Amino acid sequence: MKIMKKLFLIIILIIAANVGFAQVTLGPMIGFSTSKLSIDKNDIKSDLKNSFQFGAFVRIGRNIYVQPEINFLTQGSVFKSPGLVGGLSPFEQEVDLKTIRIPLLVGVKVFNKKVVNVRIFGGPSASIIADKKIKTTSGTGWISPIEDANIEDLILNIQLGAGVDVLMFTLDVKYNIGLNKVIEDVEIDGNKVKFDSKSSGFNVTLGWKIF
Numbered sequence: 679m680k681i682m683k684k685l686f687l688i689i690i691l692i693i694a695a696n697v698g699f700a701q702v703t704l705g706p707m708i709g710f711s712t713s714k715l716s717i718d719k720n721d722i723k724s725d726l727k728n729s730f731q732f733g734a735f736v737r738i739g740r741n742i743y744v745q746p747e748i749n750f751l752t753q754g755s756v757f758k759s760p761g762l763v764g765g766l767s768p769f770e771q772e773v774d775l776k777t778i779r780i781p782l783l784v785g786v787k788v789f790n791k792k793v794v795n796v797r798i799f800g801g802p803s804a805s806i807i808a809d810k811k812i813k814t815t816s817g818t819g820w821i822s823p824i825e826d827a828n829i830e831d832l833i834l835n836i837q838l839g840a841g842v843d844v845l846m847f848t849l850d851v852k853y854n855i856g857l858n859k860v861i862e863d864v865e866i867d868g869n870k871v872k873f874d875s876k877s878s879g880f881n882v883t884l885g886w887k888i889f
Contacts, residue, residue, distance in 0.1 A: 702889070703737040707747070707848075709883030715755035715773065715860055715875035721766055722871075725756040726879070727774075735848075735885055741787045745799065749779040753805065753833065753877055757824065767821045767867055769814070773829070775860075776809035781837050781852075797841045803854065805833035805877075823866045833877045834858045848885040854878055 709731050717724045731751030738744045754773040759766050785799030810829055814822045839852035856876025863870050 701738075701740050703887045704735065705848075705886045705888040706732070706734050707749070707883045707885035708732045709749075709850075709881055711751050711753075711879060711881045713753040713755065713854070713877055713879035715757075715873075715877055716856070717757065717873050717875055719871070719873075721759055722873075723758045724875070725758070727752070727754045727756065727772075729753070731779075731881070731883070733779075733883075737887075741790060743785050743787075745781075745783040745785060747779075747781045747783070749781075749883075751777060751779060753777050753879070755875070766871075767819060768817065769821045769823060769866075771815070771822065771824050772813040773824065773861075774809075774811040774813070775805075775807050775829070775833075776811075777805040777807050777833065779803060779805040779833075783837060785841070793845060795843045797843070798839070799841065799850075800836065800838040803835040803837045805835070807831050807833065821866065823864045823871075824861065828861050828864050828873075830858065830860050830862075832858070833860055835877065837881075839881075843887075846887045848887060850881070850883045850885070852881040852883075854881065 711729050711731050712726050714726045729752040731749050733749035735747040753775045756772045758770045781803035783799045783801035785797045787795045787797050789796040810826050834857040835854040837852045841850035856878045860877050861873040861875040864873050
């Protein structure tokens with residue numbers, strides 16, 4: 679996508695301008711995430727999926743900084759159709775996507791003291807889907823419309839958030855805005871149904887600056 683390419687190029691230029699003299703911090707991080715694959719159809723519901731995550735970050739810069747990360751987490755959603763509205767057959771499927779998420783964030787410290795600072799940040803994020811699992815609830819007359827082939831192998835997001843550092847600990851809260859369709863079309867009862875599902879959700883992470 680063109681917007682992702684432009685964002686990555688801008689961030690790389692910022693890194694190149696600062697890498698020679700910037701402060702560098704790195705460390706592990708753990709957290710909790712919620713995700714949802716949206717769907718704009720009244721007869722199909724999509725529920726949140728919760729997951730723990732772990733990974734690592736590098737922060738380059740002082741008041742203005744660049745922060746690449748790598749995180750391992752599960753994304754997805756639970757799709758439900760009771761089969762009572764719109765004439766669709768009933769189904770319930772839980773989509774589990776084991777992903778490797780790689781954000782590239784640019785941030786600024788809006789309050790910066792020796793012991794504590796407050797930050798705001800944003801940037802692009804790409805999630806590589808390493809494994810797909812679909813759990814299907816069975817019942818009389820129930821169907822299983824969503825298959826592995828319906829799911830893309832890459833999730834693209836914009837992340838926006840805020841954080842606070844206290845001593846060696848760093849806490850971030852992020853909101854993920856979906857850019858691409860993770861599930862586009864699904865065949866239900868012989869008809870092509872547009873899911874147009876984009877992945878969105880929140881992340882809360884706690885990091886430890888070991889360097």
